[in-house]
Amino acid sequence: MRICFFGDSFVNGTGDPECLGWAGRICAAACQQGYDITYYNLGVRRQTSTELKNRWLAEASCRLSSEFDSRLVFSFGVNDTTQEDSKTRVNFSTSIENLSHILNSAKQIFPVLMIGPPPTPDRQQNQRIAHLSAEYADVCQKIDIAYLDTFTQLQSSTIWFKEAAANDGYHPSAGGYTEFANIVQNWSSWLSWL
Amino acid sequence: MRICFFGDSFVNGTGDPECLGWAGRICAAACQQGYDITYYNLGVRRQTSTELKNRWLAEASCRLSSEFDSRLVFSFGVNDTTQEDSKTRVNFSTSIENLSHILNSAKQIFPVLMIGPPPTPDRQQNQRIAHLSAEYADVCQKIDIAYLDTFTQLQSSTIWFKEAAANDGYHPSAGGYTEFANIVQNWSSWLSWL
Secondary structure, X not given: OEEEEEEOHHHHOOOOOOOOHHHHHHHHHHHHOOXXXXXXXEEOOOOOHHHHHHHHHHHHHOOOOOOOOEEEEEEOOOHHHOEEOOEEOOOHHHHHHHHHHHHHHHOOOOOEEEEOOOXXXXXXXXXXHHHHHHHXXXXXXXXXXXXXXXXXXXHOOHHHHHHHHHOOOOOOOHHXXXXXXXXXXXXXXXXXXX | OXXXXXXXXXXXXXXOOOOOHHHHHHHHHHHHOOXXXXXXXXXXXXXXXXXXXXXXXXXXXXXXXXXXXXEEEEEOOOHHHOEEOOEEOOOHHHHHHHHHHHHHHHOOOOOEEEEOOOOOOOHHHHHXXXXXXXXXXXXXXXXXXXXXXXXXXXHOOHHHHHHHHHOOOOOOOHHHHHHHHHHHHOOHHHHOOO
């Protein structure tokens, strides 16, 4: 199975000294259980849903093909909610349109999973992420794509916030990414892919 | 430092149950020594130098920027030498032109390293890879880009060939990628980047 993981710095695993992030951890765990997975990590730091909308198809097209068992995982949203010049980098309705555009196009080609944005140490930004994550869940339900709410589960993770604070204020280290990976690994939609 | 690694399945780390490959191993080792590295693995299975020539700039442009300390590492060549329909997938002179085109463009933007193709268990293909690797070394010397000959060093690696044979005939497992990583980690040009 060949899987492209598209998203932001959290998909990239920025801050993880083991260079795996959550995506690398779930694929390594599956490989070590004997599954044959080709792992393409296409997370890019600072990218919003608008930037992802513009690049995912070109990057997926040279890595995946209907000849192989090809899959797509998306995870983004935090950067859309970042404030710059007293407005968010992407406004709420555009974030929703971008999600809808990406997933509707993607599901026509390959099986797709959507993993929601994690929390940050910024309380006000977290309110915006919580709002976006809830709406993302609704959109995914309507278009029949499995959605994982990581925000709610990671809100109660001490290590996620502790490592982010000790790191650059946003990205955890190996422990936080392990927590994130555990949430995905316990998700029935991920398990059903294996 | 943000590093994009462009290449083929050997860059991707195909066959490595730890999902790191040699590129992930050298970055993880550097991070664990305290270096701040953002690791972008852009190896794609089956890609030749022609396919790389067509995609590297678009994929690098959304990940790197002159605002950050940005670097490029390339490693390809094996797929060019694969025979299909009694000719190689890319002919020798086109392979050389592609290398020259990629590296001349890349060095104008960011610091660049070139890592040569490794050996395979196929003796005839290895003759072609050895020839290509020697010519790649010459091209790199002429345009002043550091080139690492992995072919000669991995030829004497028992684990590289043993794991490739036990795997899919081409790609090693964790031990072979660790050998490859050790060769890069002992290379003065990589060490001078850290």
